[in-house]
Amino acid sequence: MGSVKSLYNRNYIKKHALDDFSLHIEAGEIIGLIGSNGAGKTTLTKILSGIIHPTSGHVSVMGFNPWDRKNEYRRNMSVIMGQKAQLWWDLPAMDGYLLLKEIYQIPAKEFYTSIDYLAEYLDVKDQLNIQVRRLSLGERMKVELIAALLHKPKVIFLDEPTIGLDLSAQKAVRSFIKEYRKENKPTIILTSHYMDDIEELCPRICILRSGRKVYDGGLKELHIQYADSKVITASLATESDFSQLINTFPSALGEITGADCQIKIQTPRDKTMEAARYLLNQTQITDFNIKEDEVGTIIEKILSREGHQ
Amino acid sequence: MSSKSNKNWLGQVFLMELRNLIAYRADFWVNFFGQTFFSLVVAYFLWASVFEYSGQTTINGFTIQKMIFYYLMVPLIFRIQQGHGIGFLSKEIYDGNLNKFLLYPINVYSYKLMTYLATSSFYLLQLFLILLIYNLFFYDPQIYSFSLYNLIRFSFVIVLVSISFFYLYSITELLAFWFDNIWSLGVILRFTSSFLGGALIPLTFFPTSAQTILQYTPFPYLIDFPMQTLQGTLSTESFLSNALIATGWLLVFRFISTLIWKQGQYKYTGIGI
Numbered sequence: 001m002g003s004v005k006s007l008y009n010r011n012y013i014k015k016h017a018l019d020d021f022s023l024h025i026e027a028g029e030i031i032g033l034i035g036s037n038g039a040g041k042t043t044l045t046k047i048l049s050g051i052i053h054p055t056s057g058h059v060s061v062m063g064f065n066p067w068d069r070k071n072e073y074r075r076n077m078s079v080i081m082g083q084k085a086q087l088w089w090d091l092p093a094m095d096g097y098l099l100l101k102e103i104y105q106i107p108a109k110e111f112y113t114s115i116d117y118l119a120e121y122l123d124v125k126d127q128l129n130i131q132v133r134r135l136s137l138g139e140r141m142k143v144e145l146i147a148a149l150l151h152k153p154k155v156i157f158l159d160e161p162t163i164g165l166d167l168s169a170q171k172a173v174r175s176f177i178k179e180y181r182k183e184n185k186p187t188i189i190l191t192s193h194y195m196d197d198i199e200e201l202c203p204r205i206c207i208l209r210s211g212r213k214v215y216d217g218g219l220k221e222l223h224i225q226y227a228d229s230k231v232i233t234a235s236l237a238t239e240s241d242f243s244q245l246i247n248t249f250p251s252a253l254g255e256i257t258g259a260d261c262q263i264k265i266q267t268p269r270d271k272t273m274e275a276a277r278y279l280l281n282q283t284q285i286t287d288f289n290i291k292e293d294e295v296g297t298i299i300e301k302i303l304s305r306e307g308h309q
Numbered sequence: 310m311s312s313k314s315n316k317n318w319l320g321q322v323f324l325m326e327l328r329n330l331i332a333y334r335a336d337f338w339v340n341f342f343g344q345t346f347f348s349l350v351v352a353y354f355l356w357a358s359v360f361e362y363s364g365q366t367t368i369n370g371f372t373i374q375k376m377i378f379y380y381l382m383v384p385l386i387f388r389i390q391q392g393h394g395i396g397f398l399s400k401e402i403y404d405g406n407l408n409k410f411l412l413y414p415i416n417v418y419s420y421k422l423m424t425y426l427a428t429s430s431f432y433l434l435q436l437f438l439i440l441l442i443y444n445l446f447f448y449d450p451q452i453y454s455f456s457l458y459n460l461i462r463f464s465f466v467i468v469l470v471s472i473s474f475f476y477l478y479s480i481t482e483l484l485a486f487w488f489d490n491i492w493s494l495g496v497i498l499r500f501t502s503s504f505l506g507g508a509l510i511p512l513t514f515f516p517t518s519a520q521t522i523l524q525y526t527p528f529p530y531l532i533d534f535p536m537q538t539l540q541g542t543l544s545t546e547s548f549l550s551n552a553l554i555a556t557g558w559l560l561v562f563r564f565i566s567t568l569i570w571k572q573g574q575y576k577y578t579g580i581g582i
Contacts, residue, residue, distance in 0.1 A: 071414035102318035
């Protein structure tokens with residue numbers, strides 16, 4: 001019924017995908033954009049890359065207004081979209097690279113050297129002449145990465161580069177990005193829902209909620225500013241120690257959970273030492289660890305805080 | 310990286326699209342022969358009945374043999390002109406695949422036109438193949454006059470009208486920037502251009518007044534003009550004036566299409582990434 005009604009009377013909802021937003025990124029820096037679905041991360045990537053036009057505001061990337069889509073700008077940037085392919089589905093990746101060679105006017109020697117280096121590093125040398133559609137998801141992501149980096153962009157937008165990949169492929173992609181960055185020093189704006197990507201690659205993060213920036217700073221500072229608790233994990237020697245601890249642990253020192261002689265205590269930051277001492281004095285332990293609250297948990301807390309700026 | 314303008318990529322796009330087309334060879338040729346064969350059989354039975362019922366051997370200048378040749382060639386011409394077919398731009402606007410073209414340091418239109426022309430060229434080769442078979446077994450100068458000169462003129466015209474149709478078609482496709490579904494517009498355009506262009510019924514079967522009005526529309530220049538060029542029925546003067554008008558229409562469509570493209574980009578949300 002709704003679709004019939006929309007034929008003659010359609011309701012439009014106006015929503016600001018980004019609002020009151022400002023961000024400065026230094027050349028060569030890598031920054032992680034974090035936020036729930038619909039927070040505005042992808043909109044920001046699209047504005048910065050020149051795909052869409054902001055209704056108001058000022059954007060400058062390498063001195064260019066991305067929306068002008070000057071060829072000089074587009075020759076120096078690249079967007080890698082984990083969910084979108086730029087290579088031709090029914091043709092081998094190498095055919096796509098040859099097209100990119102012409103589009104970006106890459107000299108032949110430089111082109112083949114880059115292909116060799118990138119394909120070697122990503123371990124897809126044997127996959128370059130196979131139709132893209134016949135490759136596994138991980139291989140496809142790797143050949144897409146090569147396509148996006150052939151022209152040596154100075155600014156790279158990475159949108160969910162590890163989405164859908166298995167753990168080893170995720171790791172390979174991350175370590176490649178790390179290595180590539182070390183050697184080529186591009187500016188990278190990374191969007192990912194995987195905290196491993198963020199933690200391993202981004203010393204600086206920007207958290208968005210409902211189109212607004214709620215945090216912009218270092219990952220370490222995020223812990224200091226927002227992590228009000230730490231996590232103690234331990235393995236206890238005996239089952240009786242375990243039961244006793246679970247029943248007697250003072251709630252003022254934190255929340256204890258566990259099973260099979262393994263315990264986890266979520267303790268307030270200022271009570272960490274006291275909780276650790278209690279644990280060591282009261283029980284016999286075989287393994288012990290104190291960790292910062294997980295980044296994902298902190299971010300989740302930040303994102304769930306209504307009205308926080 | 311060189312900063313000078315280089316158009317080698319156009320050739321590369323053209324070649325890649327050709328390779329893309331033959332990626333599914335079997336399906337492609339079965340589809341081609343199937344469509345040609347069935348449309349010919351349907352046309353034959355339909356027009357054989359019409360001729361038999363009318364008791365005439367010639368209707369509006371067409372004998373049954375001439376009519377068969379017409380219905381052999383017109384669907385092929387229509388297919389050349391159609392290039393990619395429905396959804397070549399609107400689909401990319403809807404699913405966000407347009408993004409990748411916007412990010413390349415090239416003209417999106419030139420890229421799309423190249424893939425379109427590659428498809429058209431492939432269909433043109435198919436037409437030449439059918440023509441060769443026809444000439445070998447059924448050639449009759451009473452039906453159409455074959456000459457290399459006509460073939461060159463035809464090739465020129467078919468490229469001209471294909472580019473023209475590309476821009477005309479892109480006008481409806483680009484409305485996808487504003488509307489959620491423009492599929493039916495594409496269907497209407499295809500039907501209108503095939504009907505008013507002479508793909509369904511030769512234009513000489515239309516009332517004289519309708520034929521006069523049609524001369525002021527782009528449609529006869531899309532199908533009837535290339536068909537007449539292939540048949541060799543146009544004088545040099547008529548050919549040149551038709552080519553000039555067809556070029557005029559091409560420029561009009563290009564202008565409108567570019568205008569819509571410029572405005573539409575502001576509406577684009579690049580959905581899907």
